[in-house]
Amino acid sequence: MLRRLTIRDFVLVDRLELEFQGGFGTLTGETGAGKSILVDALAFALGERADASLIRAGSERAEIGAEFDLDQSPAAAAWLREHDIDSQDGLLLRRVLDANGRSRAYLNGSPVTQAQLREVAEGLVDIHGQHAHQSLLRGDAQRALLDSHARLDALLAEVATAWRQWRDARNRLDAAAEGIEALAAEREQLDWQLGELAALGFSSEEWRALNDEHKRLAHAASLGEGAQFALQVLAEGDAACEAQVARVASRLDGLSEYDPALSEVAVLLQSAQAELSEAISALRRYANRVELDPQRLTDVESRLEAVLDCARKFRCTPDELPALLARWQERLAVLGDAADLAGLSERVEAAGKHYGELARRLSASRASAALALGGEVSQVMQQLALGGGCFDIALLPIEGGSAAGLEQIEFRIAGLAGNESRSLAKVASGGELSRISLAIQVVTSQAASVPTLIFDEVDVGIGGGVAEVVGRLLRELGAERQVLCVTHLPQVAARANWQWQVSKVSEAGQLRSRVSTLGAEARIEEIARMLGGIEITPITRQHAKEMLQLP
Incomplete structure (x- = not known):
């Protein structure tokens, strides 16, 4: 439920803070005073598009804040929990529009x-905007209203997804059938290329191993000579390091008996002797392994040349050959699927069957909802001076279906211009259309889950006894939820539980909108003004008082 609306520098409003009540309230005032501006400000706070022209002249930015309690808004509360936004104390929506036309939005302070x-x-x-009845003439708007009223949006989304999958499957089948010769040629080319790479039997690990082995074989003589030289210096020569270090370590160890300071040096030399001994052993093992192998070197060079030839043929580096093989294998698998017309046909059939099942479920739900909605709207129409009129919703089949299901939705009326049921756009006059629209809005709003309903001059084109019925219907609706109606009809305003008056004032050469909360006496004056215009007589005031006293 909407509790508070704060407006700063929006169109004609400079500073305004409104405290909302529950039940049915009306917003009245002279034409052009700015009644609909308040609705536009709320719509902006709720995410409607806007541009810099909405900023009050002379201001740098406009700011709208709307405060709600969430006791009757479980969907909004759940959304806030899912997005980790604290809503324990309700919800504050704030939206700011700057002079460049950019806007920023916040929920409880979170952007x-x-x-x-x-x-x-x-x-x-x-x-519900004052031109809502115009959208009722469009088939897409009629379908959207029926689906929303019947809560079919989730099923509609499933149908749309199934339709796209079916369409894509048909497109793949058509493309495969048209390009079967080209696909066959590409498959033949890939078969040959894959045969070449498969025969090579190459991997990235082998390439690295081959290069390491080639370097070792190509430098085997130098490696062997180096190992022998190292052994000669370290262990086998007349002045070998190993024997020299051993003698020095032994001599210092003996002298450390006279000066312990030499003990640490002796220990370090003994450790070095041990590691030197391990290094010599490792060199001897390596020297025994290193040998010239001209044949193996030839084999390795031949293998390297084969890999390089293959890489040159396919215009890549040797390291890229395995990835190229994988891509070609994937492409061949895709071509195999594409060439499998029977398999593709089966997929088309399965996707079409799935779409059909979902679409028929949607059609059945729509038919049931259309029957119920048609009956309820027809009942309300009888109260709006449309006696004898019958509202009907037709489901017109679409050959082959669509993403929106198997049918178009058409709102029809019978009894207003003959007994035959005909399209709403061809039957209803302007005044009739506004009343039919209001009947539809009242019925669909009763089934809606949102706690706050705004009607912006939806009663245009009606008056007299019909206006009294509209006021009564809105008051009944206000018993269940919060209802605000922007109206110029005294019959509607008099039925409200509370009433605001919007006026336009001139301050410092600028026009500004002001909103006043009307008490009992002020309401009599405002209703009298709406009844009698400029000249308000005692009789007019008495009439206004009587209207306000109606149950």
Whole structure:
């Protein structure tokens, strides 16, 4: 439920803070005073698009804040929990629009995107604009209203996904059938290339191993000579290091008996002698392994040349050959699937069957919802001076279906211009259309889950007794949820539980909108003004008082 709306520098409003009540409230005032500006400000706070023209002249930015409690908004509360936004004390939406047309949005102080703002808003407020009846003439709007009323959005999304999968499967089959010769030629080329690489039997690990082995074999003589030289110096020559170090270590060890300071040096030399001995042993093992092997060197060089020839043929480096082999194998598998027309046909059939099952479920749900909604709207129409009129929702089959299901939705009316049921766009006059739209909105709003409903001059084109019925219907709706109606009809305003008046004032040469909360006496004056215009007589005031006293 909406608790507070704060507006700063938005169109004609400089500073305004409104405290909302529950039940049914109305917003009245002279034409052009700015009644709909408040609705536009709330819509902006809830994520509607906006541009810099909405900023009040002379200001750098506009800012709107809307405060809600979430007791009746489980969907919004759940969204906030999922996004780790604390909502224990309710929800504050804040949106700022700067002079460059950029806007920023916040939920309880946390920055969010405009899309996220709209997601939360869907569970908070439902706004019915004064031109809503015009959209009812469009088939897509009629379908969206029926699906939303019947809560079929999730099933509709499944149908759309299944449709796209079916379409993609058909496209793959068509492409395969048209390009079967080209696919065969590509497969033949890939078979030959894969045969070449498979015959090579090459891997990245082998390439590194071959290069290491080639370096070792190519320098075997130098390696052997180096090992022998090292052994000669360290262990086998007349002045070999190993024997020299051993003698020095022994001599110092004996002298350390006279001066312990030499003991540490002797220990270090003994350790060096041990490591020197290990190094000599390792050199002897290596020297015994190193030998000239011209044949193996020839074999390794031949293998390296074969790999390099293959890499040159396929215009890549040797390291890239394994990855190239993997890509070709994947492509060949894809071509195999593409060439398998029977397999592709089976996939098309399976995808079409899946789509059909979901679409038929959607159709059945729509048919049931259309019947119920048609009956409820027809009942309300009888109260809106549309007696004899019958509202009907037709499901018109679409050959082959679509992403939106197997049918188009068409709103129809019977009894207003003959008994035959005909399209709403061809039957209803402007005044009738606004009343039918209002009937639809009242019925669909009763089934909606949002706690706050805004009606922005949806009663345009009606008056008299019909206006009284509209006021009564909105008051009944206000018993279940919070309802705010921008209206110019005294019959509607008089039925409200509370009423605001919007006026336009001139301050320092600038026009500004002001909102006043009307008490009992002020409401009589405002209703009288709406009834009688400029000249308000005692009789008009008495009439206004009587209207406000209606149950």
